[in-house]
Every structure is written in structure tokens, then in C-alpha cells.
Amino acid sequence: MTHDSGAADAWRLLATLTAGRRMAWLAALWLTMVAALAELAPFWLIYRAIALLVEAPQALGAALPGLAGWLALALVLKYLAYGGAYLLSHHGAYAVMAATRRRLAGHLAEAPLHWLYAQGAGALKQSVIQDVERMEAFLAHHTVEVGAAVLAPLCAAALLWWVDWRLALAVLATGPLAWLGAHWTLRGMGRDHDRFNRASARLDNATVEYVRNMPVMKVFCRAGEGFQLLRRRLHDYYRLTGRITRRTVPGWALFTSMLGAHVLLVLPLGAWLHGRGEAGAADVAAALLLGAGVFRPLLKVSRFFMEMPEIFAGLRRMAPILACRRPPRLPAPHSPPSSAPETLRLSGVGFGYGARAILADVSLTLRPGSFNVLVGPSGAGKTTLAQVVAGVLPPLAGEACIGGRPLAALDDAERARRVAFVTQEVFLFAGTIRDNLCLARPPAPPDDAALHTALRVAQAAELVAALPEGLDTELRELGTRLSGGERQRLAVARALLADTPLLVLDEATAFADSLTQRDFFRALRETYPRKTCLVVAHRLYGIERSDQVLVLEGGRLSGCGDHARLLREHAWYRGMWRCEAENDAWALRRGAEHGGAAHD
Template sequence: MKSEASPGWRWILRGQEVRLGLAVGLAMLAAAVELLPFFLLAQAVDRVVQGGPQMGAGLLVLAGWTALALLSKYLLYTLAYYFSHVAAYRVLFDTRRALVRHLSWAPLPWLSRWSSGELKQRVIQDVERMEQFIAHHSVECVAAIISPVWVFIALCLLDWRLALCALLPVPLALLAQAWMMRGLTARMAQYAGAVDDLDGAVLEFLRSAPLMKAFRQDARSFKRMREALARYQYLIGRMIGLTVPGWSVFVVLLGANVALLFPLGLWLLRNGQLSQAELVLALILGTGMLRPLLRVARLNSQLQEILGGIRRFAPLLAWPQPAPGEVHVVARGQAVTFDAVSFSYEQQPVLEHIDLHLPAGQMTALVGPSGSGKSTLAWLLGGLLEPGSGNIRIGGQPLSSFSEATRAATVGVVSQEAFIFQGSLLDNLRLGRPEATLAQIYSALRVAQAEDFVRALPQGLDTLMDERGVRLSGGERQRIGLARVLLAETPVLVLDEATAFADSRTEHRFYQALRAMWPDKTLLVIAHRLSSLCDAEQIVWLEHGVIQACGTHPQLLASNSAYATQWRHQFHSEDWAIRERGTLHVGLD
């Protein structure tokens, strides 16, 4: 059950309130101490104007107090930044750990909707943005907000009219800022989407870099990246065009109070209501009074970006931890039933009203043209997708009622692309069964036709694998993926083009060994070669998301022309031969 509560700042900053409170308090005190040198400067001006024999000694004393004030400011800001940095990195650690933990709890259908670029932004970039704000901007923002308050109090002590005069540009500046920030939330959402697309395109481009180099292609030849860059450039240009004019007006207005303070200060000086030293102090403090708000305005846009990141990764933190003890091992030899199952991708029907029974302990093969919905049907059984309507039952129990742990222990899925983690080959194989013995591991490798090449590796099972298994060929990665799933010994096994990289003989030996080792395993197989599926007890012809025919290989050859045509084409293509003198002959026997 998904939690309704979305984590906010209170959740993210939990446990760090004391450190952040100390950082804020020290920053406020530092902002006050920061004004002391200006008061001391005014006193120095007064000493110089008055003159006298003790002027030099008095100036030395003031210089000493100024140095002490600067040292105090340095120490206060150092302590404030120390506490804010410790809090920031603790927040990053706790948030990333929580994200990884909750990702492991999230249901597969929900998780499969996220692209690698989206996950990268949420787990890495959106979290990383918080560090800069908490570690640096929290102290800077507090100092920037409290500093005008201290200045206002100081001006009030000099003359209340000077204090009010210094604040006159603020309403106009706030109106300019509101104009600048109009529609920022929607623009930031578009920007985040563009970053997601660009991250995904960059990751895909980097993964395909060897292929691109082989064909001498550069980034301009990669359409997805080109489109993502174009969209990103367009959004950035639009944001600049909308915000820069308002920002310029805002900056000018925040410094415009000098045009009011100077005439008023001269008038007060002429009337004897203000001394020369006080006039200097008022002008120094007043003209710089509002400039810290520039930093606040910049931080406001960054805060919106950070809050947008929190809203993006909040759904990842909404999944509760599964209750312990929810693994229910389903007995072997269980039948699988698809009952009126339908599925659509973004309102586009892919499967329509599928009624299919997979007999227990038998092999069912899905065949049909590309795009007919075969992989979608396999993913529905594997729990990677959820049906739009209808039910899938295993042993009479709805698959939707299974916990994630029970589903993983019941249905094993192997796709065409087997992912290999960085680590030893043994760690990769034991992923779904950590307690597996070496005898069980080599038995699974033997069935997967991988034992020989694993034993031939220099370190055998202890051989370290690079990320994504780049040290292995495509066929070797697939066989390791097969062995990993076979080791889990799930009652139901889904093979979606899991032997695509294997030659026909290796593929045939695999299916023979699989059925001999686990005769009671219920199999759903998708394979490119129909010759590998001839021995299946049931072959299902799927076309346009609808089951068109179902039966054994001889039955479909006799009753379904589409299946017979595909069989004939594959049979003939495998009988090609190169004759002497370079003539190409296609056998039609």
C-alpha cells in the first residue's frame, strides 16, 4: 500500500535541527558583528574632524577594536558554516540511503516506468542540489535577511526618517521580483523534464559510444541527443529572456535609496540634527542596506529548483517497507492462467482480451510478428507491468495478491539483455540465491551452457566483472543471466529472447537440459528461431495483440497460414549455401 505522506523539509532535515539552529543563530550574530566596523569608522571620522593631541592614540584603539570585530565575524561565520556543512552532508547521506532503500521496496511495474535519466536526476542531482543550499545558502540567506534588519535598527537610532527613507524602494523592488518570478514553477517543471531527457540521451549515447565510433558518427548524428539539446537550449533561452529584464529592474531599485538618503542626510546635517560622522555612517549603511536582498532573490529561484527536486523524488520515498515474513513459496508444477487480460501503452492498445492457459510443467511458446505484444505478455507474467484489465493467476492465486518477495520466488524472468553487476561472477550468480552451493551453481551453469567458458576463465567464479559485463560477449552474458535465474529455481520461468545470441545448437542443448533438469517447471518462451520451439507442448500465435491460433507445431503448420509461412521462410534461410564461382543458392527443398 502506497503511503500518502510526501516528505518535505521537516522529513529531510530530521535529526539535524540542532546543527542548523546553531548555524542560523551564529549567522544572525555574525551579521550584527559585521556592522561594528562601520560604527567604528564613523567614530574615526569624528576623531579626525575634531582633531586634538589624542587623535592618533584614539585611532589606534579604534583600529584594534575593528580588528577584533573582524576576527569575531570570521570565527562566527566559520562555526556557522561548520555546523551547516555537517548537517548538509548528513542530510545527503540519509536521503540517498533512504532513496536506495525505498527503491528496493517499490513495485516493479511502478519502477519500470522510470527511465535511467529520471532515476539519475532524482537520486544524484536532485539530492546534490540540497547540499549547496543547506551548507552554504542557509547561512548566507539568514545573514542576507537579518542584515537589513540590523541596519534598519541602526538607522532608527540615528534618525527614524533616515530608516524609512532607506526602505522606500522596497515595494517597487518586490513588484519587479514578482514580475520576474511569474510562471517560474511551470518553467522549472519544463526545465526538469528537459534535464531528464538530456540525461537519458547522454547515458544512451555513452553506452553506444563504441558503436558510434565504429560507424564514425559524432554527437550530431545521434537524433535523441540532438533533440534533447535543442529543447534544453530553447528552454534556457526562454527563461533568460523572461527573467533578465525583471532582474535588472530589481537590482537597480535595490540601490536607488542613495538618491533619497543623501539629500535627506544633508538637510539633517544643515539643521544640526545629524553630525558629519553620523551622516557618513548613515550613507554607508543605508546605501548597502538592501543589497543583501539580491542574494535572497537569487536563492529564491534556487530554492524553487530544490523544492521541485524534492517533489520529484518524494514518490520514491512513499513506499513502505514490506512486512517481514511475506515470502510464500509456491509449490512446483503450477499452471498459469490469463483471464481476459488487456494492456495499453498511453491509450494505445497492445493486448486485447487475452485468455490463455499455460499448463503446469509444460512449455508454452509465444510467436508472431514484431510488435504483436509478445514481450508485453511476458512482462505482465513477470510482474514488470500490470494489466489494464483482467487477471493473471498462478496456481489459482491472483498474481496481484503476491508480495514482491513471493512474486520473485515464483516467477523468474530472463530478457535478451542480461545485466551484469560490477563484482565477481560468483556474486552475480548468487544475486537471487545467496546461500547457493558451488554444486548448485555449476549445475545451473551446466544447464545454461555456460560451465565450460566459466571454468576456462583465469579466476573461474572469482573473476571480476566490469560494469555491465563488458568483458563478456553477448552470448556469454545471456548464459550468465540464464544461470542466475535457473539458480533461483522458480516454479514459473519466462524467457524473452533469452537465447537470442546463442547459435542454434547451443540453444537446442539448453532447452533439452532445462526440461531434463526441471521437468515440472512451467515455461513461457519467446524465441526468434521457430526451430527451437518445435517441441513445445503449446505454441501461441499472437498478432496485433490478439491470439490468432494455439496448438502444437504440426497443428499450426496445418491450420495457420501465417505460422506456416514464417516457418517456411526460416527453414529456407537456414539452408542457404555459397556455391563455387561465388553464386548464391537458396535451397527450396
């Protein structure tokens, strides 16, 4: 995409986002024009006073009260007009900012998980927070300021032309010279702004990653300079800002200096015309005063053009988010009740990122009320398969159906009624434990009995009971008062409270010990016998009684069956089971050598 086409796309997006508030800005521009005319009144009054002083000094005293009255009226009119213009522009800008953030949040809510992960938290935060704020500041201020900066010089130039066209030309001659000098020295700034914004987004991503990994850095006593990615991003960022600053400052200084150079032309010309009797002293004084104000407002216009590349870059970053939509949902004539037992089937499912295949021709069936465990080596695609089963990741090939209906045909609300999903990365919001658990059922919060049942099954009942205020204990954002295992247990309890027919747990017991995992599997099956479960596990403890074990290797299902069958027929599963059994026996023998059984 060329820079010009990118700017055109940004203008179109800005026009779309501000479509509902154009009348407010038209009214603001009209008031700005009134204010610009009122701003010229003092110059006209000074011109009249100088003319009287030169031509009829005795009449100046009598005229001064009238001139002062008109000056006060002009100042009041200017104040009211600018105040109204800024009020309208800010009101419209804040409305656009709120509407834009709602739109961005709505599109992010529909975006596929893999797309969100690919963007990076820092870049998304920059689009939703900083880029929208820049757009708001642009709309709130530049609508009035740029309008005034354009209208005021036009009115001043018209008044100068009326006073003396030759003096007017002398004043206006400095403008094109200043513009040519700035254009020559500041060329290519649009590309520099694009580079700056990309570097800023990369720095934001690295900073978010560094902050999230701060506990690890503390453990190893490594400060910011020990985080190599952050160091590189900071180095790139400051090197680029230094280069942009070295290019910008000389051009900006040249531009501002040349805008005030009208005196070098107007004063000699005015003196020559006055000596020839072709221009009065009041005419020359008016040219000098108005000349200083003709181009000074254009400094705001120049700043506007310098900020526009940054605004355009922000709009271009918003564009992919606003264009991101959930894939079209397939029509379905009938949707069975969410509480009815449903079979989930995957037929020839494939998924990948570009040329890298993650899943290939995966077909499986999860019967209603069955307990299914998905195992396999690291990098086999287990998390991706779990996301496909949960309906948050649409397959690129094949089909995933629940109750005979494609998951792609479900909207988010219906999918949430049918499937509960616990990811590896647990997020708890700032608030009480009760608030976090009730998030699963916002319309009708569960009673305490349901809460305690879910906590008991998730092996979190003792944890909550030991807290000072139980369910009403306040948590900080991300649940920083809890360990990783405790956060996972609360996340599992929250998913159980959703009361969905299908539950998908992606490594949800990774922080649990073997006995806790075994107790959890047993309680889950006994308490929710009708719930269909798919559990991604990296340990095999407690899965002996599962209805179906699925072995995923290299993105393909290499084994499917119960525990006994896979021990007989599947080499990888048999080896993993033997390895874990030997580790367990080794731990017991080591414990016996020290006078007792090991409990870890």
C-alpha cells in the same frame, strides 16, 4: 496545475522531506542571528571612532585599544557563530539528501516496469542525482545565507533608525525601487525555469540514448550531429537558455545597480542636515557605511528567489516517484513453500497503455514442471505477457495466480523466491562473473558445483573456462567485455541459480544460433525437470518437444497445444515452421554447392 499551487506542493514536499532535521536548522538560524549582530559591531565601533575624532580628538588615542579589543572579540564571535551555523546546516542537509535518495530508490524499486520505461533513464537520473544535490545545496547554504541576508539588514536598519530616522528612510527608499524594477523585468521566470528543466530532462534522455547507442554510431561513422534526436534536443536547450539569459541579465543588472544607489539620496540629505546642525559627521558617515551593507545581503535573497523555481521544479519531478507505489497486495491466508510445484494461471488478463490495448482476454495454464514456449509475430505482446507471468507487471484486467494465490498478493521478496525472469535487456554489474552470478542468491551464495551446472545448462561453461581467470574474471559495467550472446548466457545462468519454481525467459536466446538454442532447451529440461518454464522465442528450433506452445497474435492467444497439434490446426504456426525448415534446407543446399555442409 497553476504555478502557485505547484509551488505550494513543492513547499509541502520539502517540509515532509526535512521533517526530522528541523531542530538543526532552528539552531543554525539562532547562531546566524548571533553572527549577524556580531557583524554590526565593526560599524558601531567605526561610528564611535568618528564621533570621538570629531568631538574629542584627544580622547581617541586612549579609546583605540578598547575599540580594537571589542572589534577582535566581534570578529571571533562572528567566525564561531557562522562556523557553527554552517556545520549544523550541512550536517542536516547531507542527512536529508541521504534519506531522500533512499526513499527515491525504495519507490523506484517498487515501481512497475512500464512506468519506469515511460519516465526515461535520463529523467530518473536527474531526479535522483541532480535534483537531490540541488536540494542539498539549497538546505546547506541558503538556510544560513538567507537567514543572514534577512537578519543583517534588519539589524542595520534598526541601528540606522537609532542614529537618525531621516537618514534611515533615505537608505531604505532604494530597496522598494530596486525590487519593483527587478519584479517587472524578471516576471515569468518561474515558467521559464519549468521549461528549462523539461528541456534539460529531454536532453538527458537523448544523451543517455546516444551514449548507449555509441557502438552503432561508431560502426556507421556518424558523429553527434548525425543523431537527429540529440541535435534537436541540443537546439531546443540552447535556444531556451539563450532566451532566458537575454531576459535575466538586464533585470539582474538593474536590480544590483539600484541597490547601491542609496548614496544619491543619503549624501545630499546628510550634507543638508549637517549644514543645519541636525546631524553630525559621524551620523552621515554611519549612514553611508551602513547603507552600503543594508541591501547588499539582499542580493543573496534575490538569488535565493531566482533558484527557488529550479528547486521547486526538482521537487515536482521527485513527487511522482515518491507517490509511485506497488498496487495494493491482495491478502492471502497461506503461502506454500517456494520449492513446492505450483500451477500458474492467467484468467482473462488484459493490459494496455492508455487507449492502446496490448493484451486482451488472455487465459492460460502452466502446469508444474512443464516446458512452455510463447511465439508470435513482432508486436503481438509477447514481452508484456512475459512480464505479467513474471509478476513484474500487474494486469489491468483479469487475474494472474501462482499456486492459487494472486501474483499481486506477493511482495517483491516472495515473488523473487517463486519466479526468475530474464529480460531482453541484460545488465551485468562491474565486478567478477562470480559476483554477477551470486546476485541471484545473496543470503547463501551457491557453491562452485551449482555455478558450473548453471553455466553448463546456459551454454556458457566453455565461455567461462576460456576466460583468463574463469569465474573470477573482472567485468566492466554492462559487461562490455562480452558479446550480446555471452551476456545473455550469463544472465540465464544467474536466473537458474535463483532456484525458483518458475522461470520466465523473454527472448533470452535471441543471440544464440539454432543449434545452441536446441542444446539449451534440451539441457534445461533434463537438468531441471521440476522447473516450470515459459520461454518467449522468435525462432522455432528446439521447441518440438515442448509440453505446450502458445501462439499470441494481436494481444490474444490464437493457438495453444503441442507442436503436432499446432502444425495441423494453426495456419501461422504451420507457415512459420515451414519457412524455417525451408531456410534450413536452403542453407544446407548452398553449403553442398560449395563443397560441404553449411554450419551457420
